[in-house]
Amino acid sequence: MTNSMANKSQNSVESSWKVKLLYDGDCPLCMREVRFLQKKDQGKGLVKLVNIAEDNYDANKHCSVDYKSAMGRIHAILPDGTILRDVEAFRYVYEVLGMGWVYAITKLPIVGKIANWVYGIWAKLRLPLTGRPNLETIIAEREAKEKCHSNVCKP
Numbered sequence: 540m541t542n543s544m545a546n547k548s549q550n551s552v553e554s555s556w557k558v559k560l561l562y563d564g565d566c567p568l569c570m571r572e573v574r575f576l577q578k579k580d581q582g583k584g585l586v587k588l589v590n591i592a593e594d595n596y597d598a599n600k601h602c603s604v605d606y607k608s609a610m611g612r613i614h615a616i617l618p619d620g621t622i623l624r625d626v627e628a629f630r631y632v633y634e635v636l637g638m639g640w641v642y643a644i645t646k647l648p649i650v651g652k653i654a655n656w657v658y659g660i661w662a663k664l665r666l667p668l669t670g671r672p673n674l675e676t677i678i679a680e681r682e683a684k685e686k687c688h689s690n691v692c693k694p
Contacts (some may be wrong), residue, residue: 554584555585555619556587557617557635558585558623558631559586560576560614560615561601561604561608561616563610564591566592566666566669567669570666576632576636579637580636581625591609593607594688596609601614601616602616602622604622607674607678611674612624612659613629614659615627615628615629615632626645630645630646640648
């Protein structure tokens with residue numbers, strides 16, 4: 540395949556996404572879910588995965604969802620800029636991949652509230668459960684790293 544054909548193919552996949560999922564690439568449990576979603580997507584590009592842990596994560600390219608917000612709770616973004624959070628984000632991603640039945644019960648108001656409550660607990664415990672520092676420490680380390688990359692820090 541020529542470079543121009545490869546670029547057209549890549550652009551087609553880039554423009555065909557139905558939902559963009561922001562995920563923490565430093566979280567082992569999150570990565571397990573991402574690998575599962577990639578397998579279910581089968582290279583179709585329906586779910587665009589964005590690793591917020593990458594140094595070049597730019598909130599401006601993702602509907603202003605900043606790093607701290609993205610680390611605190613799961614976010615999904617639709618092509619029209621709509622932002623989905625918590626269980627609603629997972630539900631939509633699974634629907635796009637043809638597995639909507641997994642989260643379908645969460646559409647019921649009471650079940651949805653309970654699911655979001657449980658997810659809220661998980662979101663708060665995710666970092667310590669995976670052996671990582673708390674969110675404030677992670678953010679401080681990230682900010683220090685960014686300052687060093689912009690030549691503000693001194694050796």
